[in-house]
Amino acid sequence: MEKFTTHTGRVLPLRRSNVDTDQIIPAVYLKRISRDGFEDGLFAAWRNDPDFALNRPEHQGATVLVAGPEFGIGSSREHAVWALQNYGFRVVVSPRFADIFRGNSLKGGLLTIELPVGVVERLWAVAEADPTTDVIVDLQAREIRFAGETVPFELDDYARWRLLEGLDDVGLTLRHTDIIAEFEAARPAWMPKTVTR
Amino acid sequence: MAAEQTQRTLAEKVWNAHVVRRVDGEPDLLFIDLHLVHEVTSPQAFDGLRSAGRPVHRPDLTLATEDHNVPTLDIDLPIADPVSRIQVEALRKNCAEFDVPLFPLGSTEQGIVHVVGPQLGVTQPGMTIVCGDSHTSTHGAFGALAFGIGTSEVEHVLATQTLPLKPFKTMAITVEGELPADVTAKDLILAVIAEIGTGGGQGYVLEYRGSAIEKLSIEARMTICNMSIEAGARAGMIAPDATTYEYLRGRPHAPIGADWDAALAWWSSLPTDPGAAFDREVVVDASSLQPFVTWGTNPGQGLPLSASVPDPAQIADPAERSAAERALEYMDLVPGTPLSQIRVDTVFLGSCTNGRIEDLRSAAAVLQGRKVVDGVRMLVVPGSVRVRLEAEAEGLDQIFTAAGAEWRHAGCSMCLGMNPDQLAPGERSASTSNRNFEGRQGKGGRTHLVSPQVAAATAVTGRLTSPSDLTDAAIGASSNA
Ligand code: SF4
Numbered sequence: 001m002e003k004f005t006t007h008t009g010r011v012l013p014l015r016r017s018n019v020d021t022d023q024i025i026p027a028v029y030l031k032r033i034s035r036d037g038f039e040d041g042l043f044a045a046w047r048n049d050p051d052f053a054l055n056r057p058e059h060q061g062a063t064v065l066v067a068g069p070e071f072g073i074g075s076s077r078e079h080a081v082w083a084l085q086n087y088g089f090r091v092v093v094s095p096r097f098a099d100i101f102r103g104n105s106l107k108g109g110l111l112t113i114e115l116p117v118g119v120v121e122r123l124w125a126v127a128e129a130d131p132t133t134d135v136i137v138d139l140q141a142r143e144i145r146f147a148g149e150t151v152p153f154e155l156d157d158y159a160r161w162r163l164l165e166g167l168d169d170v171g172l173t174l175r176h177t178d179i180i181a182e183f184e185a186a187r188p189a190w191m192p193k194t195v196t197r
Numbered sequence: 198m199a200a201e202q203t204q205r206t207l208a209e210k211v212w213n214a215h216v217v218r219r220v221d222g223e224p225d226l227l228f229i230d231l232h233l234v235h236e237v238t239s240p241q242a243f244d245g246l247r248s249a250g251r252p253v254h255r256p257d258l259t260l261a262t263e264d265h266n267v268p269t270l271d272i273d274l275p276i277a278d279p280v281s282r283i284q285v286e287a288l289r290k291n292c293a294e295f296d297v298p299l300f301p302l303g304s305t306e307q308g309i310v311h312v313v314g315p316q317l318g319v320t321q322p323g324m325t326i327v328c329g330d331s332h333t334s335t336h337g338a339f340g341a342l343a344f345g346i347g348t349s350e351v352e353h354v355l356a357t358q359t360l361p362l363k364p365f366k367t368m369a370i371t372v373e374g375e376l377p378a379d380v381t382a383k384d385l386i387l388a389v390i391a392e393i394g395t396g397g398g399q400g401y402v403l404e405y406r407g408s409a410i411e412k413l414s415i416e417a418r419m420t421i422c423n424m425s426i427e428a429g430a431r432a433g434m435i436a437p438d439a440t441t442y443e444y445l446r447g448r449p450h451a452p453i454g455a456d457w458d459a460a461l462a463w464w465s466s467l468p469t470d471p472g473a474a475f476d477r478e479v480v481v482d483a484s485s486l487q488p489f490v491t492w493g494t495n496p497g498q499g500l501p502l503s504a505s506v507p508d509p510a511q512i513a514d515p516a517e518r519s520a521a522e523r524a525l526e527y528m529d530l531v532p533g534t535p536l537s538q539i540r541v542d543t544v545f546l547g548s549c550t551n552g553r554i555e556d557l558r559s560a561a562a563v564l565q566g567r568k569v570v571d572g573v574r575m576l577v578v579p580g581s582v583r584v585r586l587e588a589e590a591e592g593l594d595q596i597f598t599a600a601g602a603e604w605r606h607a608g609c610s611m612c613l614g615m616n617p618d619q620l621a622p623g624e625r626s627a628s629t630s631n632r633n634f635e636g637r638q639g640k641g642g643r644t645h646l647v648s649p650q651v652a653a654a655t656a657v658t659g660r661l662t663s664p665s666d667l668t669d670a671a672i673g674a675s676s677n678a
Contacts, residue, residue, distance in 0.1 A: 033240035033287045035248075078241075078348055107349060158223070169349070170249070173226060173357045176218055180359060183217045183228050188463070190456035191230060192319045194260040194298050 001109040003166030007090050007137045009063030011127035011146075012053055017068030021080040021101065024072070029079070038083035058131040066093040066123045071112075072101025081108045091137050093144075095120055106159050107169060111139065113153045122149070139163060204473035206367050207436050208402040211342040211467065215325045217359055224361040230324040230341075232354045233310045234261035234297065236288040237615070238329030242352035243291040253295040255358040260319065261292050261299040264309045266615040269578050269605035272302055281616065295355075308581020308607040311335040311549035315419065316583050318448025322437035322464040327354055332549050332631065333432075334425040338418035339445075340437035340467050342402070345426065365431050366476040368401040369469075372409040374483035379665045381559070382417035383551060383629070383648035385409075385481070386424040387489040387499045393479060395497040398430030401477065404469065405435050409483035415444040416555040423550045424631050427496035436468035488663040490536055491633050491646040493524035498633075500536060502651065502663050508532035527635055528643050529623075536661055539645065543626040544575040544656040545638070546649055547605075548612040551629035552580025556649040557588050561596040563653035563664045568600050570659040575602035575652075576618060578610040602656065614639045627655040 029041025046052045053059055065084065071094035072080065081104045084092065091111045105112045115123075126133050126147045135146040139160060143152045155163075162172060173180075205213070218226040232255075239261070246253065253259060266281035268274075276282040285302070292299035300306040306313060311332055314320040322340035327333060329351040336343035346360070354360055370389060390397075403425050410418070418435045425433030442461065445451045452460045487501040498521070500507065509521040509532065525532065530539070546552075546560050557579065569575045577597045579585035585607055588594055594604045611618040612630040620626055620642025629652050633644035645661060654662040 033284060034244050035241040082241075104349070169361060170245075170251070170353050170356045173353065173359055173361065176226065177357075179218050180226075180228070180357065184358075187228075188459060190452040190460050191324070192321055192450040192452075193257040194231070194319055194450075195257045 001166050001168040001171060004090070004109060004111055004139050004163040006139065007063070007111070008134050009090065009137075010059070010061060010131060010133065011064045011066050011123055011135055012059050012062035012089075013124040013127045014053055014065055014067040015124060018070045018073060019067055020073045021077050024080040025077070025083040029083075035082050036086055038079055039086040039088075041079075042083040042087045059127075061088070062127075062131075063089055064091045064093065064135050064137065065089050066120055066127070068120070069095040069117070071097050072105075073098040078104050078108070081105045081110050085110055093120060093123065106163070109163065109166070109168065111137065111163060113137070113144065113155070115144070115151060115153055119151050122147075204470035206469045206473045206475060207340060207404055207434055207467055208342060208365065208367050208432075209473075211323050211325065211340070211434075212364060214323065215342075224363050226359050227325055227362050228359050229327050229354050230258060231314065231319055231326045232259045232351075232358070233314055233326065233328035233330075233333065234259060234288075234292075234351070235264050235310050235328070235330065236284045237265045238348050239291065239351055240284065240287045241348050242329070242355055243287075243295065245349075245352040246295065246355055249356075251356045253297055253355045256296040256298070258358060259297045259355070260314065261288060261297050262307055262310050262313050263288060263300070263302050264307075264607075265609045265613065267302050267307075267608040268616050269576075269608050269610050269618055272606045278617070305582050305586070308579075308583065309549045309552060309609055311419075311423065312553060312580035312584065315339070315415070316448070316581060318445055318451040321445060321451070321460070322441060323467050327360065331426045332423050334430070335419050335423040335549055337422035337425065337432050337434040338415055339441055340434060340464070342432055342434065343422075344432040365402045366400050368398065368403050368430070368477040368479065369475040370403050370405050370479045370481065371407040372405065372481045372483050373407045374409055376409055376412075376483045376486060379488055379650060379663055380483075380486045381488075381648040381650060382413055382420040383646075384486055384489040385483070386421045387491065387496065387646060388486055389479070389481060390424065390428045390497050391489070391499045392481070393428050395427060395495050396429040398425060398428035401430050403428065403430045403433045404475070405433060406469070410435060411438065411440075413440075414555060415440060416553045419553070420550055420556075424496065427631060437464045438468075488648060488651050490627075490651065490661055491644075492528065492530060492536060493521065494527055494633055494635050495520075495524070496631065496633060496646060498524055499646065502536050502661060504536055506530045506532050506534045506536065506539075537663075537666070538660055539625070540660045541625045541627045541645065541655060542573060543611075543620060543624055544569070544573060544602075544652050545578070545611040545626055545628040545630065546576065546602075546652050547578030547580065547610055548628075548630035549580060549609070550612075550631040551649050552578060552584065554584050554587050556629065557584065557593050558591070560649040560653040561593040563650055563667070564600040564602070564656065565596050567657045567667075569602055569656045573656055573659050575600075575656040576605055576611060577602050578605040578618070579607050581607045600656070611638050613637060614642070620644075627652050627661060
């Protein structure tokens with residue numbers, strides 16, 4: 001997993017609430033056997049609309065998705081996180097995320113930040129007035145900075161540490177290979193193996 | 198799972214024996230004894246390993262089989278559906294690259310992942326077992342802690358043979374008394390799910406116990422543990438006993454000699470200590486149970502076969518009422534219709550719930566000397582190649598085909614309709630599988646979950662039928678039901 005310290009990027013204003021994982025990526029796009037390529041399915045149902053923010057030329061290259069409340073509700077598919085990352089997003093901002101989506105995203109290195117509705121609206125306004133406005137997301141300081149504003153956000157120490165270190169759960173567990181090896185050495189030899197004796 | 202507590206439940210003992218690392222404020226890191234893999238939920242996990250340059254840490258504790266979308270006919274031909282073929286080919290490539298043992302289509306050990314593990318004897322008491330499949334709970338029948346995981350977790354286990362987990366709560370489901378004739382493990386678990394609801398087990402490991410459970414065979418115990426997930430539970434478990442050890446003795450991967458004795462000593466220490474506390478307890482009277490079938494679109498919407506389709510207007514809870522209304526609309530059922538009058542087009546005997554040899558035997562016993570009624574197709578899909586071969590050695594295939602049923606090759610088949618075995622829109626099945634969700638067996642298909650015996654009797658009459666109601670008169674009545 002890529003380390004996340006500070007990210008500077010432009011905002012994609014998504015003025016919608018209750019964006020569920022079926023909208024983020026519909027089930028027909030789940031058949032791929034790789035973890036990449038899901039960008040094609042991102043918000044697929046809305047992509048036909050030329051006015052959909054993702055289609056607007058002025059918002060191309062945006063990396064910070066700012067959406068309304070209850071983002072990521074619905075099924076637990078991890079493909080929703082992969083689709084956002086595959087498309088190029090590093091950060092999603094919303095007043096409130098669904099639990100499972102938030103868990104999946106922080107596990108996978110997509111930073112999800114909860115900010116008050118007022119801040120979300122100011123971010124939308126700024127991005128629409130001047131789409132080239134940069135937002136600085138500073139995980140070290142746990143704050144975002146844009147258009148002269150500095151807004152703090154909350155993230156628990158454990159999740160923040162994992163992101164700063166760029167550690168997915170696998171990377172984290174691999175720090176304990178010595179204790180795993182010890183545990184393995186103490187396992188009874190008769191425990192079954194799948195390779196034939 | 199307080200540390201000072203000295204009496205422990207089965208689940209707690211297995212959990213505690215697998216803690217690699219415990220630190221306050223962090224999840225426990227659990228060692229995983231067996232990781233089962235299949236074609237649908239593993240490709241991204243292997244991909245993750247590849248891009249990080251990581252090996253599979255313990256290929257010798259990992260086992261892959263092809264089951265979810267393999268065909269059950271013409272298995273010597275290339276898989277016709279390109280998506281299924283790509284998934285199966287990806288599994289073969291990944292297993293070769295990462296040295297993971299694989300039982301591909303055509304191997305005598307191939308079959309549904311939850312049938313294969315137990316029959317090989319790699320599923321043993323006191324183990325931790327995971328698979329990227331929710332019905333991993335099946336293996337709890339041996340007193341193992343077995344549960345389904347997501348794709349990221351599959352990758353985590355492949356890379357480290359461990360999982361970070363927060364402890365589950367424990368629930369005792371105590372079943373006392375004698376199961377009446379014709380009442381099976383399937384009826385019992387359907388009744389339990391109807392009782393506690395599809396969310397009733399959320400966050401829990403269920404331990405089934407009591408005299409009725411102790412009398413059950415291992416295969417029947419697997420049927421029960423298999424469906425724990427339909428009550429929302431993470432896992433189901435049954436304490437190992439003489440029945441368990443008898444089943445395991447002599448299996449290809451079971452310990453032998455001094456190893457057997459050492460294993461037995463550990464296994465016998467596993468049952469829940471007298472007085473150990475569960476977070477919740479449910480008591481069921483076995484003698485009150487009847488053959489049970491579902492009428493709705495989730496496994497909790499079930500009733501005794503002798504009952505009638507419920508009237509949503511009489512359900513007090515508004516959420517349940519509207520769920521029942523939607524279910525009846527989808528199922529095209531009228532309140533008040535006796536369940537035993539519901540006609541089906543298809544009977545599916547198989548799946549990891551009821552695709553083992555005992556299931557086939559009990560269905561064959563009902564079908565012997567009888568015919569599948571005109572207009573009904575019956576698919577018999579053994580859970581594994583071994584089950585298929587064993588059934589053929591006993592002549593069960595002859596009974597099925599003589600009755601007019603189709604004798605298929607092993608796989609998940611119509612349990613989830615990922616392969617060509619599907620219901621057409623509007624078709625109705627009596628199915629021994631575990632999920633009656635909308636479209637589960639094919640878009641627009643309608644599913645009634647039943648036991649193998651009820652499945653067989655239903656094939657004979659064409660309507661949901663208990664074997665004890667199988668008289669010549671009942672068969673004759675099928676045409677005007
Ligand atoms: S038989 Fe059905 S429930 Fe069992 S593993 Fe296969 S698809 Fe899943």
